[in-house]
Amino acid sequence: MEGTFLYLPFVILLMQCSPSVPVTVSTNKHKVEVEEFSDAELSCTFRTEKDRNPRIEWKKKGKDVSFVYFDGHFRGPFEGRATIEGATVTLQKVTQEDAGEYRCEISAPFDSVSLGETNVTLKVLVPPQIPSCEIPSGAVTGSVVQLRCRDQQSIPPATYSWFKDNQQIHPPRHANATYLINSLTGILEFKAVAKEDTGRYSCLATNGVGLPKMCEGKHMTIEDVNVSAVVAAVVVVCLVVVICGCGGFLLHRNGFFSPGHRGRSNVNYIPPPQEPQDFKHTQSFML
Structure with missing residues (x-):
């Protein structure tokens, strides 16, 4: 103590x-x-x-x-x-x-x-909002086609996944794939579309906040080029060009475009006769 x-x-x-x-x-x-x-x-x-x-x-x-x-x-x-x-x-x-x-x-x-x-x-x-999707309704085989998906409001920025007929389109695993997917920009690009690419496409946006959101699906139809219609159109255009050329040549050959042809209408010009009253007036003036 x-x-x-x-x-x-x-x-x-x-x-x-x-x-x-x-x-x-x-x-x-x-x-x-x-x-x-x-x-x-x-x-x-x-x-x-x-x-x-x-x-x-x-x-x-x-x-x-x-x-x-x-x-x-x-x-x-x-x-x-x-x-x-x-x-x-x-x-x-x-x-x-x-x-x-x-x-x-x-x-x-x-x-x-x-x-x-x-x-x-x-x-x-901010959780994802319903993204805006740009999906063409149709295209011809062999053409380059882009499908776009974007959500401007989500924070952090959303990433995107594409679906065809309700089945997810996975990113290609090899360089020779016919399509590309950018999950950051939301672009699905076909290098050369084929008829089998026809289907209903939709896009899903997600950023880990809230629930993912998907845009309404839209059908895209891929058709072959109508070769017969293209050939027929070319033939018609060629015929029109030939006919116009021949017609112009014949008109020029007959002198339609020459200066003399344009002035012939005035060669036999006859002035109109004077009225009797005018003649009498002149005669009385001479007296």
Whole structure:
């Protein structure tokens, strides 16, 4: 017992001489990812040296730094849709406008270091929407055909899979394949379509957030080139050219386009006879 009392003054001295820790601020999660329209927790914890009532502020970085929480109240678009516990903020029903970088600031004027801060980045995830699909209704064999699929709203960007008659079209395994699939751009390209490529095509978009979405299927028909129709059209065009050429030659041969032919209509021109009244008037003038 007496030994304990002997050590007590040394313990008190050590406690008084131990260095105090100035204000420190930290977070347990620097990057927060939540789905759109759900709640997001932005954590912020702090420890002060002396100040027991530090000032807590939250700001959002952008083109301009704006206040989220200041002077004990939420500001701007966060008013009425955010709560704070300690220094940790919870944003309710976040949207894309809430995404960005946030900063938690703790001011302790009585500490040797009076300001501490930490940053939290919020990313708002958007599940796939029904993609827009460009699928031609028809094409001829041997032609190059592209089918396009795109979802502009999903975050992170969606990847795409193509289906023919409800069966997935897998990426080709060799370089000589007749088609190519780009899962990032959503393009299905046929180097030279064949009749067996006829079918109903659809595209599925997925990004790991929410449920995948598929566009409505559309039927694409591949037909052979109508050689007979092409030959007949060429023959008709050739006949028209020959007939026009022969007609022009005959007209030119008969002098239709010569200057003399254009002026013949005026060779036998006879002026109209004068009226009797005009003749009498002239005769009386001579007298």
